[in-house]
Amino acid sequence: MYKLLITIGITTIIAGCKKKEVEVPTISPTTFSYEVSCNYCDITFTDKDKQTKKINNNNGQWVYKIQTNFSLDLKLVVKTTTMSYQSIEAYILKEEEVMYGNLGFNNAELSYNTSSGIGKSSFGIFTSSSGGNTGGTNGSSTSTTCGARNKTGGYCKRVVIGGGRCWQHR
Numbered sequence: 001m002y003k004l005l006i007t008i009g010i011t012t013i014i015a016g017c018k019k020k021e022v023e024v025p026t027i028s029p030t031t032f033s034y035e036v037s038c039n040y041c042d043i044t045f046t047d048k049d050k051q052t053k054k055i056n057n058n059n060g061q062w063v064y065k066i067q068t069n070f071s072l073d074l075k076l077v078v079k080t081t082t083m084s085y086q087s088i089e090a091y092i093l094k095e096e097e098v099m100y101g102n103l104g105f106n107n108a109e110l111s112y113n114t115s116s117g118i119g120k121s122s123f124g125i126f127t128s129s130s131g132g133n134t135g136g137t138n139g140s141s142t143s144t145t146c147g148a149r150n151k152t153g154g155y156c157k158r159v160v161i162g163g164g165r166c167w168q169h170r
Contacts, residue, residue: 029067030094032114034076035101036062037089044077057081071115078108091147091155092119098147103157 034045036058043055048066050073055062066072080086090108091101100112104123112119146156148169158166 027069029069030114031065031067031096032072032074032099033063033065033093033096034074035089035091035093036076036078038062038078038080038086040081041086041088042079042081044075046073046075048072068114071113074110074112074114076108076110080106088123089155090123096149098149098155101147101155103145 034043036043037060039059041058043058043062045053045055045064047053047064048068052075066074074092076090076092078088078090080088086106087103088105088108089101089103090110091098092110092112093099093101094114099117100110100119100121102108102121102123107124108121109123110119110121146158146160146164146166146169148156148165150156156166156169158168160166164170
């Protein structure tokens with residue numbers, strides 16, 4: 001009987017000394033993506049390995065997703081390969097929400113730092129073959145489109161002077 005009590009006591013002490021397993025929280029990666037809609041355009045972008053990649057003569061919608069836990073400087077350049085007027089929609093998204101982007105003509109250049117959330121962009125204007133401008137005074141846009149995702153999966157195309165979101169998506 002005495003041996004049984006000692007055995008039970010030792011078993012209890014050993015069982016009580018087990019360390020609790022500590023769960024290490026896992027940080028799920030953030031998904032960033034580029035989205036471009038254009039016909040006959042060249043797309044140059046920075047991938048997750050900070051390498052510059054190029055897509056030649058894209059036609060239609062193009063999407064590239066990046067999952068990362070690290071800071072990246074994303075860069076996207078889109079240029080038309082035709083001599084005629086062409087609208088280009090170019091966006092940088094975070095978790096399917098537009099962080100930066102707009103609708104431009106014939107060229108677009110976007111950059112975005114994933115840790116600071118600071119980005120910049122410039123969008124071209126259409127210049128006729130005769131050399132005259134069809135609007136604006138220089139090659140960069142002074143007003144932008146809202147760019148917020150709408151219920152149908154597209155993007156709001158309301159023009160916002162000075163950038164930002166439109167009255168409905170603020």
